[in-house]
Amino acid sequence: MNRTLKYALLTLLWLLVAGYVIWASAAARRNRKARTVARLEIEVVDSTSQGHLVSAEMVRRWISSSRIPTVGTAVDEVDLTAIERLIARNGFVDEAVAYIDYDAVLHIEISQRKPLLRLLTDGLNLYATADGHVFGAPRASSLYVPVVTGSYRPPFPGDYSGEVRAHIDSRLAEIDRRIEELEHEKYPYYRREIENDRDIAALRRMRIKRQWWRGESSEAFDKRVVELREKKAELRRLYRYRSRVYRERVEQIAARQQAERAAQKKLEKSYEDFMKLLTFVKIVEEDDFWRSEVVQIAARTTPSGALEVELVPRSGRFTILFGRLDDAEAKFDKLMRFYRSGLSAIGWDEYRTIDVRYRNQVVCKK
Known part of the structure; x- marks a missing residue:
C-alpha cells in the first residue's frame, strides 16, 4: 500500500468518525427534546439524628408555589438554575443541586445547615451555626439543639439571615x-x-x-x-x-x-461576645457531663453592653451564675471541682445560687 492511499484511508476513517459523532449528538438532542420529565425525586442528603429543617414535602410545596415547570415538561425546558435558586434562598439550606438523569428523572439534592444552637432571646427565634451563620427558624422545624433564652441582644436584627460577620x-x-x-x-x-x-x-x-x-x-x-x-x-x-x-x-x-x-x-465587642457564646455552647456540647447537666442557658446583656450567662443544671435546685465567657473552660473546671468536693458532701439542695464569676472562688447563697 503506497503512502498516498494510506493517508486517504486514514482521512476517510476520521471523517466517518466525525460524522458519526455529529449524527449521534444530533440524535441525542432530538431524543432529549422529545423526552419529558417523568418524575421528581428530592433527597435531603444530610439529615441527622438532630432532626431536620427541610423536608421533601416542603420543597415540593416551594416548587408548586413558584410555578416552575417540572414533571411533564420537556427535559430541555426545565430551568434547573431557577429551581436551585428557589431552594437556596431559604437560609437554612446550605446547598441545592438539581439535575436530570438519562431516565428523565429530575433529581434535587439538598444539604441543610447544621445549627449549633437556637436563640430565643429578646423576641428572636433564630438558629445559629458554629461558624456564625444565622437564619430564622422555619415552621415545623424539629432540631434538638441547645436553646439560649434571656434578654440577650445579638449584634444583628431579628429578621437577618446570613453570615453575622458580613x-x-x-x-x-x-x-x-x-x-x-x-x-x-x-x-x-x-x-x-x-x-x-x-x-x-x-x-x-x-x-x-x-x-x-x-x-x-x-x-x-x-x-x-x-x-x-x-x-x-x-x-x-x-x-x-x-x-x-x-x-x-x-x-x-x-x-x-x-x-x-x-x-x-x-x-465589634458585641460580635466577639456572640462568637464567644457559640464557643461556649460548643464546649458544653462536646463534654458528655455538661451536655447532660446543663438544662437551660440564659443570656443577658448588661448595662455596659457585655454578655453574661446563667445556667440551670439538671442536678439540684440552684442557678449557676456563670458571668462572662472569657475563661469558660477554667470556670467549668472550677465548678466541676466544687461539684465533687462540695455539693456531694453538703447536699444538692442546700444553695439557691452558685456564683463562679470570680477568679479562684465559688460563692454560694442560700
Missing part, C-alpha cells in the same frame, strides 16, 4: 462612610478659620500716620487714633467670636465622629 462588616463600612462625611463637614469651618486668621493678622497691621502734608492738627490725629482703636477693638471681638464659633462647630463634629467610632468598637 452584617458586621457592612455596618462598620456604613459607619466609616458617616465618619468620612462628617470629616467633609469640617472643611468649610477650616477655610473660615483660615480667613478669620488672615483678618486678625491684617487687623494687627493696621496703623495710621499723621498727615503732615495736609496740615493735620494734633487734635485731629488723636481723634483718628481713638477711632481706629475703637474699630480695632470691635473687629477683635468679632474675630474672636467667629474663631470660637468655628472651633465649637469643629469640636461638635469631632464629638459625633468619636461617637461613631465608639459605636464601631461596641459593635
